[in-house]
Amino acid sequence: xxxxxxxxxxxxxxxxxxLELGCNYSYGGTVNLFWYVQYPGQHLxxxxxxxSGDPLVKGIKGFEAEFIKSKxxxxxxxxxxxxxxxxxxxxxxxxxxxGANNLFFxxxxxxxxxx
Amino acid sequence: EAGVAQSPRYKIIEKRQxxxxxxNPISGHATLYWYQQILGQGPKLLIQFQNNGVVDDxxxxxxxxxAERLKGVDSTLKIQPAKLEDSAVYxxxxxxxxxAQNTEAFFxxxxxxxxx
Numbered sequence: 001x002x003x004x005x006x007x008x009x010x011x012x013x014x015x016x017x018x019l020e021l022g023c024n025y026s027y028g029g030t031v032n033l034f035w036y037v038q039y040p041g042q043h044l045x046x047x048x049x050x051x052s053g054d055p056l057v058k059g060i061k062g063f064e065a066e067f068i069k070s071k072x073x074x075x076x077x078x079x080x081x082x083x084x085x086x087x088x089x090x091x092x093x094x095x096x097x098x099g100a101n102n103l104f105f106x107x108x109x110x111x112x113x114x115x
Numbered sequence: 116e117a118g119v120a121q122s123p124r125y126k127i128i129e130k131r132q133x134x135x136x137x138x139n140p141i142s143g144h145a146t147l148y149w150y151q152q153i154l155g156q157g158p159k160l161l162i163q164f165q166n167n168g169v170v171d172d173x174x175x176x177x178x179x180x181x182a183e184r185l186k187g188v189d190s191t192l193k194i195q196p197a198k199l200e201d202s203a204v205y206x207x208x209x210x211x212x213x214x215a216q217n218t219e220a221f222f223x224x225x226x227x228x229x230x231x
Contacts, residue, residue, distance in 0.1 A: 043222045044158070046219055090158070103148075108156075
């Protein structure tokens, strides 16, 4: 069974600090990897995704993530956070097999950015 | 492009009552998902439809939950009877289809259910 671990439950940073949120998954086969963000009062939105190719993926709003297959990790990074990045961040994984492509989510990391 | 529409946004019911949620996916999206997000947890898949057929309902508590997508477009999720532990946000999502390179799912704003 697939599972996703996000070890940081709540991260508090000052503006301009660098961000790295951890995500590890357990699944032996080929996976697709995602980071979703949920701003307060809004719906889940896709930040970035990895299907194949370059393991360093760039997403919206200056976010990037690196897929390290040997470590089963897909950590999210941003060099300089802004107050508007305050949100909940979810890592998710699915396996690209025909039929069910549902997402397995981690428990989320709440990011609070202090102005 | 219009997003995934869900209604109602909020619902409060007493335990043992029934409730239904509605979802209209993005036009042209063949795949529709219902997720349950309990406070402090990540979303968990309840059921996935491909057009009007069920692809995966292994996590759906079938003794009380049911879902349908009769015409392959909008969908309803029903809980009957509700329990206190059903309090959660119910998210609907859709994607173009279930193929490997098109698995980006777009989410609605969800329905927050409180069972008292």
